[in-house]
Amino acid sequence: MKKNREEAIEDLxxxxxxxxxxxxxxxxxxxxxxxxxxxxETLKKLDEEDMIRTPKRAQYAYILPDGRRRAEEIIRELGIADYDLYERFDFRLIEEDEADEAAAVEAECFPPKEACTIEHMRDRVKAAKDIFLVAIDKETGKIAGFVNGIATNGDDFTDDYFTDASLHDKDGKNIMICGICVRPEYQKQGLARELVYNYCRREWERERRSLILTCKEQKVKMYKKFGFTDRGEANSSWGGQKWHKMDMILNR
Ligand SMILES: CC(C)(COP(=O)(O)OP(=O)(O)OC[C@H]1O[C@@H](n2cnc3c(N)ncnc32)[C@H](O)[C@@H]1OP(=O)(O)O)[C@@H](O)C(=O)NCCC(=O)NCCS
Structure with missing residues (x-):
């Protein structure tokens, strides 16, 4: 059936x-x-339908979650390719039976003292899979990278979050980010950045207040590029190292 002209203009x-x-x-x-x-008129209509937001003085519009989903459907129907990262990777929440694979990714990415153990990873996936985002290589079905954490109303990042998944409160206002990793063969292609932005959009949509993480000195610059703010030395001695605390405010 033919779409009417107005609907087609809106979709396109x-x-x-x-x-x-x-x-x-x-x-x-x-x-x-x-x-x-x-x-x-089309922009106004898309705004009224909560597909986009068009702030008055800005030169650009935001694409809202419903708009993104609708646009993805439209380009699929039209057989149009998305950005390369979205063609190659599926960004979705982890499945419970992927915990061991996630632990193997950690082992590839971190020194043994810092990597999450299989047991802790199984607990984390079981307790907090609602905030465990993975990028799956569409060709192999394997995990290429991920971002995960523990939600809480607390705002101090202590090392317990790495080892005690029972601290996860699914309605917690903040997320303590426990792991961001990308397997070596997928690094330096923008995957970590896309995982982080994707994660931020999801948690912004869920009205989460902030994301909090700890990192070593040499990663501060990278997280600043992603939009995090450096808050100085963290209350952590994970793996016997010194850490920076960084955060990103999603909703005030
Ligand atoms: C750090 C890590 C997640 C980066 O993943 P990635 O997919 O290669 O990162 P991206 O390609 O998205 O890079 C995004 C930006 O960060 C910078 N960056 C990437 N890796 C970096 C690193 N190891 N050190 C400093 N900056 C880095 C890039 O230069 C890029 O900036 P640009 O766009 O201005 O060039 C990945 O190397 C990794 O898993 N390392 C081991 C685990 C780890 O250290 N995790 C972080 C824990 S705090």
């Missing part, structure tokens, strides 16, 4: 906004943005 505008989406380093930088140079 949304699809084009999605295909040309970008991130901006300004706050809230993890949102996907698109320039606003489209038919005014």
């Amino acid at each position: 505008t949304l699809a084009l906004m999605y295909l040309t989406r970008f991130n901006n380093r300004e706050e809230p930088h993890f949102h996907e943005l698109s320039w606003k140079g489209y038919d005014h």
Whole structure:
């Protein structure tokens, strides 16, 4: 059945906004943005339908979660390819039977004293799979990288979060990020950045207040690029090392 002209303009505008989406380093930088140079009435309608948000003075619009889902459907129906990372990887929550594979990824990425053990990983996946995001290589079905954490109303990152998954409170306002890793063969292709942005958008949507993590001095610059703020020395001696505490505010 033919779509009417107005519906087609709306769908194609949304699809084009999605295909040309970008991130901006300004706050809230993890949102996907698109320039606003489209038919005014169509933009207004998409805004009213909560597909996009068009702030008055900004030159760009935000693509909202429903808009993203709708755009993904439209480009699938039209047989159009997405950005390369989205063609190659599926970003989704972990399945319970993937815990051992996730522990193996940690073992590849971290020194033995810092890597999460199989037992702790199994506990974490069981307790907190609702905030355990993986990137799956669509060709092999294997985990290429992930971001996970423990949600809590606390705001001090202590080492217990690495080892005690029972601290997970699914409605907690903050997430203590316990692991961000990308398998060596997938590194330096933008996968960590995309995992982090994807994670931020999901948790922003769930009205989470902030993400908190600890990292070594040499990673501070990378996390700043992702939008985190350095809060100085952390209350952690994980693996016998010194750590920085960093956070990102998602909702005030
Ligand atoms: C750190 C890690 C997650 C980065 O993954 P990645 O997919 O290669 O990162 P990306 O390609 O998305 O890079 C994003 C940005 O971070 C920078 N970056 C990547 N790895 C870095 C590193 N090891 N040190 C400093 N900066 C780094 C990149 O230069 C890039 O910046 P640019 O866009 O300005 O060039 C990955 O190397 C890893 O898993 N390492 C071992 C585990 C680890 O250290 N995790 C972090 C724990 S705190």
